[in-house]
Amino acid sequence: xxxxxxxxxxxxxxxxxxxxxxxxxxxxxxxxxxxxxxxxxxxxxxxxxxxxxxxxxxxxxxxxxxxxxxxxxxxxxxxxxxxxxxxxxxxxxxxxxxxxxxxxxxxxxxxxxxxxxxxxxxxxxxxxxxxxxxxxxxxxxxxxxxxxxxxxxxxxxxxxxxxxxxxxxxxxxxxxxxxxxxxxxxxxxxxxxxxxx
Amino acid sequence: xxxxxxxxxxxxxxxxxxxxxxxxxxxxxxxxxxxxxxxxxxxxxxxxxxxxxxxxxxxxxxxxxxxxxxxxxxxxxxxxxxxxxxxxxxxxxxxxxxxxxxxxxxxxxxxxxxxxxxxxxxxxxxxxxxxxxxxxxxxxxxxxxxxxxxxxxxxxxxxxxxxxxxxxxxxxxxxxxxxxxxxxxxxxxxxxxxxxx
DNA sequence: GGTATCAAGATACTCACGGTATGTCGACGC
DNA sequence: GCGTCGACATACCGTGAGTATCTTGATACC
Numbered sequence: 001x002x003x004x005x006x007x008x009x010x011x012x013x014x015x016x017x018x019x020x021x022x023x024x025x026x027x028x029x030x031x032x033x034x035x036x037x038x039x040x041x042x043x044x045x046x047x048x049x050x051x052x053x054x055x056x057x058x059x060x061x062x063x064x065x066x067x068x069x070x071x072x073x074x075x076x077x078x079x080x081x082x083x084x085x086x087x088x089x090x091x092x093x094x095x096x097x098x099x100x101x102x103x104x105x106x107x108x109x110x111x112x113x114x115x116x117x118x119x120x121x122x123x124x125x126x127x128x129x130x131x132x133x134x135x136x137x138x139x140x141x142x143x144x145x146x147x148x149x150x151x152x153x154x155x156x157x158x159x160x161x162x163x164x165x166x167x168x169x170x171x172x173x174x175x176x177x178x179x180x181x182x183x184x185x186x187x188x189x190x191x192x193x194x195x196x197x
Numbered sequence: 198x199x200x201x202x203x204x205x206x207x208x209x210x211x212x213x214x215x216x217x218x219x220x221x222x223x224x225x226x227x228x229x230x231x232x233x234x235x236x237x238x239x240x241x242x243x244x245x246x247x248x249x250x251x252x253x254x255x256x257x258x259x260x261x262x263x264x265x266x267x268x269x270x271x272x273x274x275x276x277x278x279x280x281x282x283x284x285x286x287x288x289x290x291x292x293x294x295x296x297x298x299x300x301x302x303x304x305x306x307x308x309x310x311x312x313x314x315x316x317x318x319x320x321x322x323x324x325x326x327x328x329x330x331x332x333x334x335x336x337x338x339x340x341x342x343x344x345x346x347x348x349x350x351x352x353x354x355x356x357x358x359x360x361x362x363x364x365x366x367x368x369x370x371x372x373x374x375x376x377x378x379x380x381x382x383x384x385x386x387x388x389x390x391x392x393x394x
Numbered sequence: 395g396g397t398a399t400c401a402a403g404a405t406a407c408t409c410a411c412g413g414t415a416t417g418t419c420g421a422c423g424c
Numbered sequence: 425g426c427g428t429c430g431a432c433a434t435a436c437c438g439t440g441a442g443t444a445t446c447t448t449g450a451t452a453c454c
Contacts, residue, residue, distance in 0.1 A: 006421090008422090009430065012421090016431080035317055039411075049412090049434095050431085053412095053414080054431055055431090059411095059412065059413090113314075116306055116310040117310075119229075120232055129367075129369075133368065136368075149380075153377055156372065157377065157381050160357075160360075160361025161361055163361040164356065164358055164360040164361035165353075165361075167312055167313075175349075186389055187385050188385070193388065205451090236439095236440075245404055246441090246442090247404050248403050251401080252403090256442090
């Protein structure tokens with residue numbers, strides 16, 4: 001009667017993993033990393049904490065698995081952007097509109113929350129860095145060929161600015177207008193002006 | 198025999214508060230917000246958790262009191278910078294060298310850690326914002342008169358970039374050279390170039 | 395100067411959460 | 425079929441934020 005046929009052990013485990021990741025995404029996005037408990041996630045997925053620990057090494061491991069998937073999707077999004085027919089300027093404009101965040105605005109904050117958390121744990125930081133560098137490397141491909149900034153430097157500055165802006169927006173939601181990021185982007189891409197007085 | 202004479206109740210309480218704040222600063226700076234327990238802080242100051250809760254409303258309240266003091270000192274530092282004899286360009290250079298961090302490099306990360314934490318708690322966020330805006334307002338006074346960016350926007354972008362760079366540095370400590378911030382600053386300050394291709 | 399009061403702070407709890415140890419049951423190898 | 429082993433549940437532990445209560449000494453009042 002159940003639609004799901006009998007599953008092999010590995011199919012069963014793979015399904016559990018997917019369901020836990022989906023539940024983790026919903027909860028982490030909504031309540032943040034520290035604000036989400038493993039019981040929350042397990043409940044939402046219809047399991048118990050035992051399932052989590054039999055699938056992932058720790059809460060951090062679960063988050064990292066999720067983050068890596070999110071980066072996958074984001075990298076794919078950038079790839080499509082690059083492959084599109086738009087002019088380069090239009091690609092940059094599209095990027096400026098939603099710098100690193102997926103459809104979810106909370107995404108950036110969640111990432112930063114975990115980032116700072118991982119700063120205290122070398123193993124977590126290393127794994128996080130691996131995913132994050134993938135994102136940054138893909139982003140660097142968008143930089144114009146003739147950028148006066150190097151591509152990597154441009155990507156670094158773009159991400160730094162984008163992440164920092166997300167924090168500023170928490171303080172003054174209306175004080176960080178859409179065009180501020182776009183305007184800053186244009187300046188970052190241009191030739192360096194002489195030292196201003 | 199004890200050097201400290203008998204203290205009145207309010208003197209005693211004020212001393213306790215100072216000692217707790219000093220201990221909190223050392224511990225928070227070293228171990229981060231979530232990595233520091235109230236027992237740690239109380240121990241370090243020679244008290245128990247009871248003293249903390251009789252002096253502050255909560256762990257967050259203790260942090261906010263500390264943060265406000267740190268902002269005081271930072272604002273004072275900027276005031277001195279502004280009052281100095283240096284040229285405006287030199288002031289900006291001095292600022293670029295240590296954007297928002299006091300003498301402690303961990304300061305920025307600690308701030309961001311709490312910032313994101315406070316994002317989930319309106320009361321905490323409001324109190325944090327009050328202190329942070331004081332810092333940003335003081336920073337805005339450094340912006341050059343002829344900034345093509347508005348002063349406030351310049352301060353917002355400067356802080357966003359500085360905070361974001363601190364995060365990037367966690368990923369690649371050597372990948373964010375000193376001049377990157379300064380170079381980005383110069384671009385952000387200059388006139389907006391025509392749309393690049 | 396003695397005594398009641400009240401607040402600073404210590405002590406002893408509660409509860410939530412990450413993580414572990416162990417139990418159970420069904421898939422897989424033989 | 426039947427023993428094994430892995431997926432997951434259940435029961436537990438340690439730790440940390442926050443609370444309730446007790447102790448003690450400064451202050452106010454007589």
